[in-house]
Amino acid sequence: MYRASAWLRPLPPLSRWLQRHAAARVHYHQALSGVDFELRRGEALGIIGHNGSGKSTLLQIVAGVLEPTAGSVEVHGRVAALLELGSGFNPELTGRENVRVNAAILGLTPTQVRERMDDIVAFADIGDYIDEPVKTYSSGMALRLAFAVQVHTDPDILIVDEALAVGDAAFQAKAMTRIDEILRRGTTLLFVGHDLNAVKAFCHRAMLLEKGRIVLQGLPDEVITEYLHRTHKRALQAQQDERASSLERIDGGYGLQDACVVQASVNGARHTGVQHAxxxxxxxxxxxxxxxxxPCLIFDVLDGRGLQLTGRRVELPPGEGAARVCIGLDASFQQGIYRIRTRVVDSPALERTTVLSRQEGWLSFEVVDDSRARFTGLFPVPMDIRVADGEGAAAGKPA
Known part of the structure; x- marks a missing residue:
């Protein structure tokens, strides 16, 4: 026994040496720290942040793909997670067979799968490939089929991680419409994306992550403005632009105190209601x-979801102090609320534009009457319309 213990005595120092050298070679990264939030039924939360801020890790933990090393997560209800779409498909099985397997994993009964199969196949719109092995699919086809399965499971909680960029423009529009339908049924949404307009369109509140920590939670406009402020400041610092240190939050956005819009009105007020045109x-x-x-002022008109409808670049005379800009236009828009975004830029050329300030949401107007009888969409464009009846088709008169 004495010999054995004497022989074993050097092992603890050896173990410590091995552990010390292993730790020096193994990189440990804490993706999230102190993240705490609650999302109630029917709410929609958008999570934004730069690459590497911990957004996808957070979604994977909530979806049950990853186990947290500390803390706890409580999820109640069926979850549909649009994360790495198509990663769970068996390449040897056909698309239809993979739909059955994935739908079963997501909690659908065989009867529910049969009832929804035609809708899933129609939504994916991959034609006869549905009965071919998935290994013959393009990456876009696999993504579309995986997306179609997830959005037809009637989830209580929908988790979306940059999944709205699947397929072509037509499929993306269909995907957005489908998610909108799911949300109207009271589904809870946890959304991560770099498309800030989608965050504004779908989410009731937003969260900004930076280096695994929550920087700000609040209304989407407020959180997005802070995100853009930090992003722009970082870009100026990367260009070694000394103006980066002077960039700060200002009325309606962020920018330089001596290069921004200081007063603004529409029909004498910050907000006004008008009739069409x-x-x-x-x-x-x-x-x-x-x-x-x-110096240049960029003046943009945005719809209720933050999408730019039109705008102008207005060159300003160089100098110091304030310049007054007057812009007149007819409110030829559909019923709804529209916001104005202004950016003051230093622009020697279109390709060389440095944003000095960005302000949005403090100036708006509302078109109060319904103009769908005049045109559809958000605003009219000139059209040459002719209607012909029977033999007079070739000589139809303008409508």
């Missing part, structure tokens, strides 16, 4: 500093 008169006082060699 009624005149709108915008007055903006734009502050510049003498170091801005090519």
């Amino acid at each position: 009624e005149r709108l008169e915008f007055v903006l006082d734009v502050r510049r500093n003498k170091d801005v060699g090519h």
Whole structure:
């Protein structure tokens, strides 16, 4: 016994040496730290942040793909997770067979799978390939089929990680519409994406992650503005632009105090209601500093979801102090609320534009009457329309 214990005595130091050298070679990364939030039934939360901030890791933990090393997660209800779409498909099975397997894993009964199979196949729209092995599919086809399965499971919780970019433009539009339908049924949404307009369109509130920590939670507009502020400041720092240190939060957004819109009104107010085609008169006082060699104001009209409808670049005279810009337009838009976004930029050329300030949401107008009898969509465009009846088709008169 004595000999054995004497022989074993060097092992603890050896173990410590091995552990120390292994730790020096193994990289440990804590993806999330102190993340705490609650999402109630029917709510929609958008999570934004730069690459590597921990967004996808958080979704994978909530979806049950990853186990947290600390803390706990409580999820109640059926979850549909649009994460790595198609990763669970068996390449040797046909698309139809993979639908059956995946739908069963997601909790559908054989009867439910049979009832929904035609809808899933029609939504994926991959034609006769549905009965071919998945190994013959393009990556886009596999993604579309996986997306179709997930959105037909009637989930209580929908988790989306950059999954709205699947397929072509037509399929993306169909995917957005389908998610909108799911949300209207009261489904809870946890959404991660770099498409900030989608966050505004779908989410009631938003969360900004940075280096695995929550920086800000609140309304989507507020959180997105802070994200853009940090992103722009980082971009200026990367360009070694000394103006980065002066970039700060200002009224309606972020920017330089001496290169931004300081006063703005539409028909004499911050917000106004008008009839269709009624005149709108915008007055903006734009502050510049003498170091801005090519000042320019970019004036954009946005719809309720933050999508840009139209806009103009207005060149400003170089100088110091405020310049007044007056813009008049007719409110030829469909019923709804529209916001104005302004950006003051230094723009020697279109390809060389540095944003000095960005302000949005503090100036808006509402078109109060319904104009669907005049046109469909958000605004009319000139059209040459002819209607012909019977033999007069070749000589139809303009409508």
